[in-house]
Amino acid sequence: QVQLVQSGAEVKKPGASVKVSCKASGYTFTSYGISWVRQAPGQGLEWMGWISADNGNTNYAQKLQGRVTMTTDTSTSTAYMELRSLRSDDTAVYYCARGSRIAATGPSDYWGQGTLVTVSS
Amino acid sequence: EIVMTQSPATLSVSPGERATLSCRASQSVSNNLAWYQQKPGQAPRLLIYGASTRATGVPARFSGSGSGTEFTLTISSLQSADFAVYYCQQYNNWPTSFGGGTKVEIK
Numbered sequence: 001q002v003q004l005v006q007s008g009a010e011v012k013k014p015g016a017s018v019k020v021s022c023k024a025s026g027y028t029f030t031s032y033g034i035s036w037v038r039q040a041p042g043q044g045l046e047w048m049g050w051i052s053a054d055n056g057n058t059n060y061a062q063k064l065q066g067r068v069t070m071t072t073d074t075s076t077s078t079a080y081m082e083l084r085s086l087r088s089d090d091t092a093v094y095y096c097a098r099g100s101r102i103a104a105t106g107p108s109d110y111w112g113q114g115t116l117v118t119v120s121s
Numbered sequence: 122e123i124v125m126t127q128s129p130a131t132l133s134v135s136p137g138e139r140a141t142l143s144c145r146a147s148q149s150v151s152n153n154l155a156w157y158q159q160k161p162g163q164a165p166r167l168l169i170y171g172a173s174t175r176a177t178g179v180p181a182r183f184s185g186s187g188s189g190t191e192f193t194l195t196i197s198s199l200q201s202a203d204f205a206v207y208y209c210q211q212y213n214n215w216p217t218s219f220g221g222g223t224k225v226e227i228k
Contacts, residue, residue, distance in 0.1 A: 035217075037165075044208065044219055044220070044221045044222050045157075045165065045208055045210075045219040045222075046219070047216055047217050047218065047219065059215070061216055062216070095164055095165070097164075097165075104215060104216075104217070105153070105212040105213070105214070105215055105216075105217045106212050106217075107155040107167055107170040107210065107212060108155075108165075108167060109167045109170075109176060109177075110167075111164035111165055111166070112164065113164055114164055
């Protein structure tokens with residue numbers, strides 16, 4: 001069965017960086033893309049960006065441009081999301097989700113369990 | 122960016138009753154709309170895509186309708202497992218965007 005398993009919770013200080021991993025199994029990794037979506041405490045869903053696991057093409061939300069990098073390691077079927085210059089309003093649960101191989105838009109049919117990132121001094 | 126507006130914010134429904142959730146787009150998104158269900162402490166679950174196609178394993182009591190700017194998610198007979206927050210998402214235009222959610226609670 002399709003599974004996306006994310007890395008564990010992180011606590012970071014303002015200005016630091018965090019890198020969250022998302023290991024996929026149960027499907028051909030390079031046939032899909034991975035989107036990253038975050039959810040601040042008690043808030044709704046915010047799309048952060050997308051990466052094609054086939055060719056590494058990326059597409060980031062404008063507000064995060066310059067601070068976020070998404071990558072994949074096809075040898076281990078793992079996607080990564082790195083967010084730099086962390087601020088307190090980056091505190092959120094970060095989700096990876098399976099999506100289209102070729103387009104940044106599209107529904108996400110399988111989701112990871114989420115990774116809580118807390119930014120606090 | 123397309124703004125997605127969901128209403129109501131909270132819907133109080135008794136088990137066995139019908140629930141109707143609305144989602145409006147600030148401009149046409151054709152039928153490129155998805156619905157997700159999220160329970161506390163869990164990741165979202167895809168229910169509907171293409172405005173009206175149920176995802177794998179989704180019970181038939183969930184149905185989606187609409188196109189353009191107005192969309193509806195209907196739960197025909199609410200069960201205890203259905204009390205959750207529901208989000209719509211448009212994926213017609215970049216960037217994709219989500220509505221603010223509708224919480225379906227027990228009346």
